[in-house]
Amino acid sequence: NAGVTQTPKFQVLKTGQSMTLQCAQDMNHEYMSWYRQDPGMGLRLIHYSVGAGITDQGEVPNGYNVSRSTTEDFPLRLLSAAPSQTSVYFCASRDRGPNGYTFGSGTRLTVV
Amino acid sequence: KQEVTQIPAALSVPEGENLVLNCSFTDSAIYNLQWFRQDPGKGLTSLLLIQSSQREQTSGRLNASLDKSSGRSTLYIAASQPGDSATYLCAVSLLNDMRFGAGTRLTVKP
Numbered sequence: 338n339a340g341v342t343q344t345p346k347f348q349v350l351k352t353g354q355s356m357t358l359q360c361a362q363d364m365n366h367e368y369m370s371w372y373r374q375d376p377g378m379g380l381r382l383i384h385y386s387v388g389a390g391i392t393d394q395g396e397v398p399n400g401y402n403v404s405r406s407t408t409e410d411f412p413l414r415l416l417s418a419a420p421s422q423t424s425v426y427f428c429a430s431r432d433r434g435p436n437g438y439t440f441g442s443g444t445r446l447t448v449v
Numbered sequence: 450k451q452e453v454t455q456i457p458a459a460l461s462v463p464e465g466e467n468l469v470l471n472c473s474f475t476d477s478a479i480y481n482l483q484w485f486r487q488d489p490g491k492g493l494t495s496l497l498l499i500q501s502s503q504r505e506q507t508s509g510r511l512n513a514s515l516d517k518s519s520g521r522s523t524l525y526i527a528a529s530q531p532g533d534s535a536t537y538l539c540a541v542s543l544l545n546d547m548r549f550g551a552g553t554r555l556t557v558k559p
Binding site for chain 1: 453481483485491492493495498500538540542545546547548549550551552
């Protein structure tokens with residue numbers, strides 16, 4: 338049982354480059370979310386999805402795109418990387434029931 | 450807008466002490482509250498989940514309480530050990546997303 342899998346674990350980008358952070362879960366969870374974690378600020382919600390084909394913005398969506406074509410996958414796309422997007426990114430998922438969220442191990446992104 | 454605050458930001462205690470970490474939130478209309486542990490450079494490990502209708506949850510040496518009306522939760526750690534050293538995060542769920550506090554960094558000294 339893999340849970341929530343994030344790839345890559347580490348990435349260095351140059352300003353202006355684009356890339357996709359991958360997130361996959363094998364628990365058939367309907368809810369999936371992307372968070373970024375910055376020092377001293379806790380985790381902030383970027384985008385979330387309540388099911389395949391349905392996405393919505395969180396607190397800090399600017400500069401990021403998402404799509405949810407399948408229940409399992411929820412990729413996060415950086416359109417044109419900026420140094421302010423240097424952060425640790427976490428993907429999380431949960432089912433429709435009363436259970437809490439399960440988190441992936443994170444992607445550490447540095448934009449130079 | 451839901452704001453989540455954790456106090457203290459950092460805490461250092463000798464091994465064996467009982468301790469309490471505090472979490473407060475501004476909007477009582479929450480779905481549930483979850484406490485996580487995060488080790489340096491690692492992901493989040495769920496410790497306890499309290500539904501909005503519950504008052505507390507226990508797991509081993511950990512006990513979490515929830516008072517929705519006052520917007521407060523506490524995480525009680527009994528007989529602390531050096532292995533408990535980590536950052537503890539409180540998060541309230543608003544059904545479709547979660548709002549996190551900034552965390553309490555706990556150090557337990559041998």
